[in-house]
Amino acid sequence: MNGDSTARRVLTWAASPSGAPPSGPLSRTTGLARPTDATLEAARELLRTGAGRAGLPAPVLGDRGPAGAGVILLAAAIGGRSLTKPAARLATAVAAPRPHADGRWNDAAARHFVVAPFLGTVAPPPPLPVVYPASTAASAREVPLPEVLLSHSPLTRVLHRPPLQELRAGTTDPDVRTAMELITRPGGRALLTTTFAAWRKSAEVLGWRSDLMQLLVIGHPDVVIDVYVLARTVHGEEWDERIRVARRELSRPGLPTDLHLQTVRFWAPLAQIRARNGGFLREHPYLDGCQRALQLVDRYRLGARRAA
Incomplete structure (x- = not known):
């Protein structure tokens, strides 16, 4: 086995993810510059199956161009994740689109399609340490692989979240522009709304979604409304339970966890829309059930975007 076979195994796994992704050696990684036919076919199959699961028509998001070598390098990095530094070098070897x-x-x-399934198998990261200018180079070597992968997967940055360092620094303008363009692409609007509608056990993911939707409210309120309609009609039972838990935890003495705050704050953009139209909820019966979340948004004043 070598880097090419490791990448191929991960690509095959990502096409039908189940359990933890496979791992393998990263020997002879120079061969990844010219992958074997089997590995190229695994990458093409991943693109086909991933697009199918996401409901994206061909050509994917209206682009007939090639996928490039990045997906194979990211797959190899995932498979070789136990070798932290070599894996990070592979993931960043080709500039992201x-x-x-x-x-x-x-x-x-x-x-x-290769990064998102992997992120689904790893726990949310702990808070990042403060990075001072004098130690930037040293800190860069310590960035966890999931954050490195996010930095080189622009669609995952939108649909999951940007890397934590950029998210917390407020340097996410390119991600906002990607999101704005995504909703104009064939199948892109449905991809964003269906992804955003589900609850995620990550305060940073939920916070990013709230921040982005608060920006979309200005020019694309219909997209934001679609997210909440899907949240209520497809994921209503889970959201009801998460809001119930958040309400209980927020009422306890002491500081609440960020996850509970962001679970409620996810609904802040809908509160913005309601503020502009007092009869809005009566006009959208599929949003019935969101009132408890909106009451908590108002009670805890969670309507504003987070400070950078």
Whole structure:
């Protein structure tokens, strides 16, 4: 086994993810510059199956261009994750696409289809330490692999979250532009709304979604409404339970956890829309049931975007 076979195993796993992703050696990684036919076919199959699961018509997000080698390198990095530094070097060996600017949506989708399943198998990261300018280089070597993968998967940055360092520094303008362009692509609006509608056990993911939707409210309130309609009609039982738990925990003495705060704050953009139209909820019966969440948004004044 070598880097090529490790990448191929991860690509095959990501096409039908179950359990933990496979792992393997990263020997002879120079061969990844010219992958075997079997590995190239595994990458093409991942793009086909990933697009199918996401409901994306061909060509993926309207882009007929090639996916590029990035998806194979990211797959190899995931498979070789026990070798932290070599895996990080592989993940960053090829510059990430900037689909809002360069139109490389096929490449961005392929990367997302391998990175997103992997992120679903890892626990949310602990808080990052404060990084001082003098120690930036040293800290960069300590960035966990999931954060490195996010930095090189622009679609995952939108649908999951940007890397923590950038999210907390407020340097997410490219991600906002990617999201704005994504909702104009074939199948892109449905991809964003169906992904955002589900609860996630991550305060940072929920907070990012709330921040982004508060920006979308300005020019695309219909997209934001679609998210909440899907949240109520597809994931209503889970959201009811999460809001019930958040309400209980927020009422306890002491500081609440950020997850409970962000569970409630996810509904802040809907509160913005309601503030502009007092009869809004009566006009949208599929949103029935969100009143408890909105009451908590008002009670704890969670309507504003987080400070950078």
